[in-house]
Amino acid sequence: MEKIIDFCKHAFLKIKSKNISEFEIYGSSSAHNEIEIFExxxxxxxxxxxxxxxxxxxxxxxMGYAYTSNLSDFAIDSCIEKAIENSKVTNREEYNYLPLQTxxxxxxxxxxxxxxxxxxxxxxxxxxxxxxxKELELAAKKRDERIKGISNxxxxxxxxxxxxxxxxxxxxxxxxxxxxxxxSVISREGEDVSTGxxxxxxRTPQKLDTEDIAETAVKRSISLLGAKKVKSQVADLMLNxxxxxxxxxxxxxxxxxxxxxxxxxxxxxxxxxxxxSQNFNIIDDGIMPDGLASRPFDGExxxxxxxxxxxxxVLRTYLYNTYTARKDKRLSTGNASRSSYKGPPDIxxxxxxxxxxxxxxxxxxxxIDKGFYVMDIIGLHSGTNPVSGQISVGAKGIWIENxxxxxxxxxxxxxxxxxxxxxxxxxIGSNLKFMPAGGYIGSPSMHVRDIAISGS
Amino acid sequence: MLDQKLTKKIxxxxxxxxxxxxxxxxxxxxLNNMRLDDGKIENSTSGFELGCGLRxxxxxxxxxxxxxxxxxxxxxNAAKILSSAVDSSSKNKVLDLTENKSxxxxxxxxxxxxxTQENKKILLxxxxxxxxxxxxYIIQVSANLSDADDTVFIANSNGLLINDSSVxxxxxxxxxxxxxxxVRTGYKSLAKTMGYEIFDxxxxxxVSLEASKIAIKMLDAVNAPAGSFPVVIxxxxxxxxxxxxxxxxxxxxxxxxxxxxxxxxxxxxIASSILTAVDDSTMPYHWGSYGFDxxxxxxxxxxxxxxxxxxxxxFDYKSACKMNMKQTGNGRRQSYRDLPVPRMSNTYIECGSDxxxxxxxxxxxxxxxxxxxxxxxxxxxxxxVFGISEGYLIKNGAIAEPIKGATLIGNGPDILNRIEAIGKxxxxxxxxxxxxxxxxxxxxxQPTILVDKIxxxxxxx
Numbered sequence: 001m002e003k004i005i006d007f008c009k010h011a012f013l014k015i016k017s018k019n020i021s022e023f024e025i026y027g028s029s030s031a032h033n034e035i036e037i038f039e040x041x042x043x044x045x046x047x048x049x050x051x052x053x054x055x056x057x058x059x060x061x062x063m064g065y066a067y068t069s070n071l072s073d074f075a076i077d078s079c080i081e082k083a084i085e086n087s088k089v090t091n092r093e094e095y096n097y098l099p100l101q102t103x104x105x106x107x108x109x110x111x112x113x114x115x116x117x118x119x120x121x122x123x124x125x126x127x128x129x130x131x132x133x134k135e136l137e138l139a140a141k142k143r144d145e146r147i148k149g150i151s152n153x154x155x156x157x158x159x160x161x162x163x164x165x166x167x168x169x170x171x172x173x174x175x176x177x178x179x180x181x182x183x184s185v186i187s188r189e190g191e192d193v194s195t196g197x198x199x200x201x202x203r204t205p206q207k208l209d210t211e212d213i214a215e216t217a218v219k220r221s222i223s224l225l226g227a228k229k230v231k232s233q234v235a236d237l238m239l240n241x242x243x244x245x246x247x248x249x250x251x252x253x254x255x256x257x258x259x260x261x262x263x264x265x266x267x268x269x270x271x272x273x274x275x276x277s278q279n280f281n282i283i284d285d286g287i288m289p290d291g292l293a294s295r296p297f298d299g300e301x302x303x304x305x306x307x308x309x310x311x312x313x314v315l316r317t318y319l320y321n322t323y324t325a326r327k328d329k330r331l332s333t334g335n336a337s338r339s340s341y342k343g344p345p346d347i348x349x350x351x352x353x354x355x356x357x358x359x360x361x362x363x364x365x366x367x368i369d370k371g372f373y374v375m376d377i378i379g380l381h382s383g384t385n386p387v388s389g390q391i392s393v394g395a396k397g398i399w400i401e402n403x404x405x406x407x408x409x410x411x412x413x414x415x416x417x418x419x420x421x422x423x424x425x426x427x428i429g430s431n432l433k434f435m436p437a438g439g440y441i442g443s444p445s446m447h448v449r450d451i452a453i454s455g456s
Numbered sequence: 457m458l459d460q461k462l463t464k465k466i467x468x469x470x471x472x473x474x475x476x477x478x479x480x481x482x483x484x485x486x487l488n489n490m491r492l493d494d495g496k497i498e499n500s501t502s503g504f505e506l507g508c509g510l511r512x513x514x515x516x517x518x519x520x521x522x523x524x525x526x527x528x529x530x531x532x533n534a535a536k537i538l539s540s541a542v543d544s545s546s547k548n549k550v551l552d553l554t555e556n557k558s559x560x561x562x563x564x565x566x567x568x569x570x571x572t573q574e575n576k577k578i579l580l581x582x583x584x585x586x587x588x589x590x591x592x593y594i595i596q597v598s599a600n601l602s603d604a605d606d607t608v609f610i611a612n613s614n615g616l617l618i619n620d621s622s623v624x625x626x627x628x629x630x631x632x633x634x635x636x637x638x639v640r641t642g643y644k645s646l647a648k649t650m651g652y653e654i655f656d657x658x659x660x661x662x663v664s665l666e667a668s669k670i671a672i673k674m675l676d677a678v679n680a681p682a683g684s685f686p687v688v689i690x691x692x693x694x695x696x697x698x699x700x701x702x703x704x705x706x707x708x709x710x711x712x713x714x715x716x717x718x719x720x721x722x723x724x725x726i727a728s729s730i731l732t733a734v735d736d737s738t739m740p741y742h743w744g745s746y747g748f749d750x751x752x753x754x755x756x757x758x759x760x761x762x763x764x765x766x767x768x769x770x771f772d773y774k775s776a777c778k779m780n781m782k783q784t785g786n787g788r789r790q791s792y793r794d795l796p797v798p799r800m801s802n803t804y805i806e807c808g809s810d811x812x813x814x815x816x817x818x819x820x821x822x823x824x825x826x827x828x829x830x831x832x833x834x835x836x837x838x839x840x841v842f843g844i845s846e847g848y849l850i851k852n853g854a855i856a857e858p859i860k861g862a863t864l865i866g867n868g869p870d871i872l873n874r875i876e877a878i879g880k881x882x883x884x885x886x887x888x889x890x891x892x893x894x895x896x897x898x899x900x901x902q903p904t905i906l907v908d909k910i911x912x913x914x915x916x917x
Contacts, residue, residue: 038516038713044795045541046520068504069524075504082502089573091496126541151715151836186715186836193717195836232682232917262494263596264632266639343501379841382830383863383913387632388639392680392863392913394832394841411839413863413913415682452915454682454865 004029004051005173007071008163011053014073015080016167022058022098023083023167024300027051028341030160033126037133037153045130054341055083061096062087065344095326098168099302103322105331106305111287111296116176118204121159129155132210133181139214140185146222151195152184157205164301174296179205180436183213187221194408196221196376201292201436220375224396227408229455236371237414237448238364238400241433243374244443248354250418251282252439253386255309256335256347257324266389266418267315276313276422281355283308284319286334291351293440299338299345307333321347337439353442356432361445364427366403372453373398373405374414389418395453412455416448424449457482457609457619460553462528466510467550467613469535474544475514477773479612481750482508482526483792488568489602492580495588500573509792510534513774514544522793551615558747558754562740564623566652568603576601579655583629583664590668593675596632599664601625603652610752618752624743624897625654626886629664633671642671643829643845647743647886647897670827670846673858680847680862680914686822687864687910688815688850693828693885695804695900697907698733700831700840701868702726704891706760706768707786707798708775710835717838717869721766727872729764730808737785737801743886744801744899751787751796758784760803761872772798790894797892804901808878815877815906817853823912824848824855825864830887838868841913863913871907879904 008027015023029051036044053076054067064087068079133155141147157179165171184197198217200208220242239247259265267275286304287294295304300321308316320328321336324347337348365373378394385391392415398405416424429445463480470478487503508531509522521538523530580599587597604624611617628645644667648654689697702718710716718726727733737745737755746755751773759767771779772787775798787796816824824847831842843863849856884901 041515042517042519044518044520046522046795047537048522048793050522050524050793052524064500066502066504070504070506071524075506079502079504082504085573086500086502089490089497089500089577091498093496149714149836151710151713193837195715195834229911234917263634342503344499378834378839379832379843379863379865382828382832382843383841383861385641385829385845385861387641388861390861392843392861392915394839394863394865394913396839410837411865411867411911413682413841413865413911415680415862415913415915452682452917454911454913454917456684456911 004161005163007053008165011076012165014076015055018080020057020084021167024056024098025053025165026338026341027053027163028160030158032158033129033156035129035133035155037137038150040134040137042130052341055080056344057083057087058097059084059087061092061094062090063096063344064090067342095323098166099300099322099332103325103332104303105333107303113174113296115289116174116294118177120206121177121204124205129205132205132208136181136183136210136214139210140183140218143214143218144187144222146187146189146225147185147218148188149186150183151186152182154182156180164297166301170301172297172301177203178292179208181208181213183217185217185221187225189225192225194221194224194227196224223398224375224408224410227396227410229411230399230409230453231456232454234450234452236368237451238368238371238373239446239448240373240375241431241443241445242435243377244446245433245435245437245441246377246380247421248352248441248443249437250384250386250391252349252352252441254418255318257318257320257328258347260318261324261327264387270315271317272314274314276310276425278426279312280310280428281308281312282310283355284335284349284352286350288351291440292436293350295350298334299336302332302334302336304334304350319347319349321345349439351440351442353432353434354428356430356444357428358430359427361429361431364429364445364447365400368400368403368447371400372409373400391416391418391421412453415452415454421448424451457484458526463611464550464553466531466535467611469532470510470512470539471548471550471613473539473542474546475512475542476546476548477513477613478550479511479610480508481511481792482609483606485604485606487602487604489600490573490576490580492584492599494596495584497577497580505791507792510538512538512542514542514546518774518795520795548613550613553611553615553617555617556752558620560738560747560755562649564651567623568605568651571652579660583660586661586664587631587668590665591633591672593633593635593672594631594668595634598630600628612752616752618748620747622649622746623651624649625652627660627663629667631667631671633675635675638675640671640674640677642667642669642674645886648741649743649745650741674846677858677860679916680859681912681916682914684909684911686819687907687912688819688822688824689905689907690824690826691881691903692883692901694825694905695885695902696828696831696842698805698902699800699803699900700833700842701866701871702733703800703803704833705835705838705868706770708769708771708779709798711769712775712778715836718766724766725764726766726869727761727764728875730878731761731764731872731875732806733761733804734759734806735770735786735800735803739802742802742884742899743897749785749787750789753783753785753787756785770798770800772796788896790896794894799891799896800889800898802884802899802901804882804884805878805903805905807880807882807903810877810879812879812881812904815879815904816850818906819850820852822850824850833868840868841865859914865911865913871910874908875905876908877906
């Protein structure tokens with residue numbers, strides 16, 4: 001099979017021949033495996049080699065985009081034509097042009113690309129992948145007799161190659177690997193049913209720890225058996241990392257320069273202000289060695305780096321691509337994001353985390369007289385409005401009394417708004433955990449004071 | 457899209473090491489998306505997708521491979537690789553292929569290919585202008601217009617062969633309004649399985665106006681209450697409650713995995729006896745409609761619940777075989793890159809016999825939930841949520857102050873029994889539904905209904 005770089009170079013010559021002087025070609029190819037296991041048997045096994053190219057064309061400071069998964073000559077020609085047609089309809093913008101080297105905030109430090117791809121990845125055969133997936137199912141089932149079923153067990157991996165070329169002479173690429181293993185278990189006791197899930201995410205499947213995944217998923221399920229509603233009240237919350245990560249994801253959505261510039265973020269005009277009541281540091285680090293979202297360059301070829309978004313609770317910067325950076329007379333932070341070749345660059349986080357403290361979770365919990373240890377939330381997407389700041393989501397977990405976990409709770413909601421959340425976040429733990437969530441987000445447990453809980 | 461001889465050859469290669477079923481799914485899709493934001497056309501993107509998914513089922517195991525191509529060599533090669541994953545004593549022959557026709561009849565008048573980008577810009581500009589002129593409090597307008605022209609070819613070892621095509625157009629308008637420090641949003645969409653004649657039914661200005669009105673009304677919103685209340689759920693998008701509280705739990709893959717509260721409940725009473733609910737993929741032009749599902753089974757109307765009694769689940773081919781039931785035409789997939797799974801199409805609650813006035817006046821102290829931001833469910837426990845994007849307090853039988861966004865949380869089987877009244881104003885709303893990593897088009901629908909008690913996730917304790 002031809003390599004994606006060759007397709008991109010071929011397309012480069014084609015687009016040149018059409019008298020387009022400013023353009024970018026973004027291509028990716030990947031080999032993908034997916035396995036689902038049910039009752040010790042393969043439920044689904046799928047594999048694919050896939051590739052595609054996206055063209056971004058600039059004409060007279062107007063931008064047009066088109067992509068194709070069909071890389072025949074004819075399809076590439078039609079695709080380029082379509083990108084040109086699209087560039088005739090979009091608005092003319094003085095900031096619409098390709099990134100220049102003088103606009104990069106990062107890139108001074110060399111990034112070791114070897115860390116993105118684990119060479120041992122190819123040593124792990126499809127049989128090995130099926131084997132660890134089956135092992136995970138068994139490990140979960142035998143851990144507790146109350147585990148009565150597995151609603152989902154998925155193994156997924158990808159080896160991908162990403163290529164970017166542009167008319168300013170940029171030509172770069174990287175190869176990355178990742179393996180993901182997920183289980184959702186069902187436990188039953190009498191009439192009670194409870195579900196719990198967990199995952200592993202690594203550069204290579206050999207590093208996936210099936211025992212740890214099974215243990216945590218089972219614990220998350222059985223510890224909530226017999227859960228009931230509590231009365232509506234205002235109480236402290238202790239957010240488990242699986243939950244605090246999702247709240248940090250909400251904060252990530254209001255620091256994108258694009259939202260800020262369009263009046264869609266409640267943090268607009270607040271650079272230099274103390275948003276958190278405590279001295280938290282929140283970082284977007286695109287080159288963290290063990291960060292699964294680390295990349296040498298972003299979705300438009302700008303070098304990635306480490307950006308401190310909040311320092312000691314103070315908002316220091318938004319996250320930029322070159323277009324939004326020009327508008328604010330800033331440098332690009334290397335946050336142009338692209339989930340695939342199917343669209344032009346947007347803005348997104350990379351490895352985004354809150355720096356942990358050195359206080360263990362249980363020491364923080366000891367200080368809570370009456371509160372709710374939240375282990376899972378549901379309805380994050382439909383229940384949060386990043387523009388107005390409203391947050392209202394379903395939650396389950398365990399009630400805290402006098403610093404100790406007591407009985408399980410479910411079918412309640414927790415509600416607040418983004419700025420109150422930041423103000424009421426009083427302490428964070430030492431147990432930093434990362435999870436893929438529209439980036440690779442990391443957070444330890446969080447203690448948030450005085451949040452409305454709605455129940456009976 | 458593929459000649460019969462080659463198709464049969466591929467289907468045979470797939471079964472060459474044994475197996476029960478083989479399938480070829482070819483898809484060609486042209487997509488366009490134009491986005492207006494901040495008063496300008498910010499993006500215009502087009503996509504060309506072409507590829508093939510090959511499926512092989514051996515007992516309970518499915519093997520799948522896809523390629524971004526339909527050239528003979530790639531297809532034959534992928535079929536060989538896939539068949540080598542199986543070593544089965546179950547030997548099956550491919551039956552002669554006969555082309556099926558669907559009774560679904562919906563003609564497209566204005567194909568996306570005949571619509572210039574410039575004409576689409578005019579539609580978006582109109583939506584923008586309408587909102588900006590509606591109120592000085594509207595500070596931002598975003599609008600997306602997208603279309604998809606989709607052609608599929610499906611053939612399987614049972615002798616099925618179909619050629620199908622569909623056109624979809626989608627418009628969504630998001631509004632931001634600001635007064636003092638209060639910022640509120642409004643959202644409305646228009647989406648149908650039809651061409652650009654969609655805007656002869658309703659123009660972009662009308663969609664924009666509805667979204668604008670929501671944002672402006674919500675500027676005066678008070679904090680939502682916390683606690684359990686009677687809730688009147690408005691028509692159309694209110695149907696998301698049934699979609700989450702029950703629909704997902706009726707999808708047969710959840711039943712097979714014992715991860716649904718509705719397992720073993722066929723022909724049993726699971727809901728209030730005034731409730732009849734349907735999944736119907738045959739309704740012409742609706743957003744969740746199709747001629748054939750993604751396995752080539754013709755679309756059909758399925759009664760799920762009749763007067764409170766569970767009548768049927770939602771099946772794809774594999775789950776129907778496994779449970780020894782009939783396919784319901786609900787095997788759907790996002791694209792050739794995905795496996796089909798049981799999914800809803802257009803799911804709705806049928807009209808009841810109650811008058812809206814009577815429903816509203818029966819509530820002393822409660823919530824009127826009019827528009828929604830979507831929802832989510834855990835089918836194994838039945839616990840579900842859905843978010844209100846436009847809601848009001850009900851005081852002494854009358855609609856009172858608007859409330860800020862809040863999530864409603866409940867348990868499926870419990871809520872189904874708490875439906876106390878069903879109105880006559882059935883309406884539908886389009887949306888997208890995510891499951892198994894695949895996003896597909898769905899429609900929900902219902903008349904106004906009353907649920908006697910749901911937990912409302914507000915902040916006023």
